[in-house]
Amino acid sequence: MSDQSSSLPRLSYFTGRGVAEKIRLVLAESGTEYEDIDLGKFDVKAKEKTPPFEELKRAGKLAFDKVPLWEEPDGFRVVQSLAILRHVARTRGLYGANPRESAACDMIIEGVEEVTARARSLTSLSPDDLSEQLPIILGEELPQWLGHFERVIGNNGSGEGFFVGTAVSVADTSVFGFLELLVDNGLMEVLENSYPRLRSFFERMRQRPNLARYIASPKRNPPVQLLNG
Numbered sequence: 001m002s003d004q005s006s007s008l009p010r011l012s013y014f015t016g017r018g019v020a021e022k023i024r025l026v027l028a029e030s031g032t033e034y035e036d037i038d039l040g041k042f043d044v045k046a047k048e049k050t051p052p053f054e055e056l057k058r059a060g061k062l063a064f065d066k067v068p069l070w071e072e073p074d075g076f077r078v079v080q081s082l083a084i085l086r087h088v089a090r091t092r093g094l095y096g097a098n099p100r101e102s103a104a105c106d107m108i109i110e111g112v113e114e115v116t117a118r119a120r121s122l123t124s125l126s127p128d129d130l131s132e133q134l135p136i137i138l139g140e141e142l143p144q145w146l147g148h149f150e151r152v153i154g155n156n157g158s159g160e161g162f163f164v165g166t167a168v169s170v171a172d173t174s175v176f177g178f179l180e181l182l183v184d185n186g187l188m189e190v191l192e193n194s195y196p197r198l199r200s201f202f203e204r205m206r207q208r209p210n211l212a213r214y215i216a217s218p219k220r221n222p223p224v225q226l227l228n229g
């Protein structure tokens with residue numbers, strides 16, 4: 001891996017979408033050129049992770065010994081996926097038009113984090129816990145959250161636009177990423193057809209030119225499998 005010689009910012013993460021995908025979506029929407037550095041496959045049980053990851057650690061580039069890592073050509077570095085997400089959005093005009101809109105973006109980002117963590121917990125449950133948790137997560141929590149998001153977008157102007165204000169923001173790319181996770185896992189169909197605003201929001205977002213290009217990119221990592229993964 002080259003060091004400070006790159007003229008592009010770099011996002012380093014293990015193979016896969018994981019907690020970096022929300023950052024990639026906002027980068028895509030903003031049309032930012034960057035290097036997406038694949039550190040190799042993450043093995044939760046391995047004491048030593050992949051050589052490029054261990055090298056970043058040894059070089060003192062990871063404040064908390066974890067990735068994703070965002071690096072800018074002048075040497076500026078930041079870790080923690082939500083900090084990177086906000087920095088990228090703020091510096092590219094995708095963080096609301098004023099401090100109140102930024103707070104509204106934060107609210108959406110945090111809500112998406114919370115429900116995504118619940119959905120992703122399905123991937124690591126034992127079969128017994130899964131049969132107990134599946135009806136709760138799929139049958140109760142996801143529909144509740146979808147109902148919240150349906151109402152929030154409905155309360156913003158005509159309900160046919162964005163989650164915050166009158167322009168696309170990190171709130172939209174974040175909700176889009178969550179809906180995509182459900183669609184990729186066939187869960188939007190399972191979860192009744194009662195979110196018309198979210199459905200049309202999802203369609204509008206995936207047709208935005210920069211996002212559409214990213215979604216169609218053969219280099220994109222495959223979707224996270226929530227079930228039978």
Ligand SMILES: N[C@@H](CCC(=O)N[C@@H](CS)C(=O)NCC(=O)O)C(=O)O
Nearest residue numbers: 018019049065066067068080081082
């Ligand atoms: N809260 C952190 C979590 C980061 C995290 O847990 N990263 C994992 C990969 S998904 C990692 O780097 N683990 C390194 C290790 O286990 O040694 C974030 O959102 O960035």
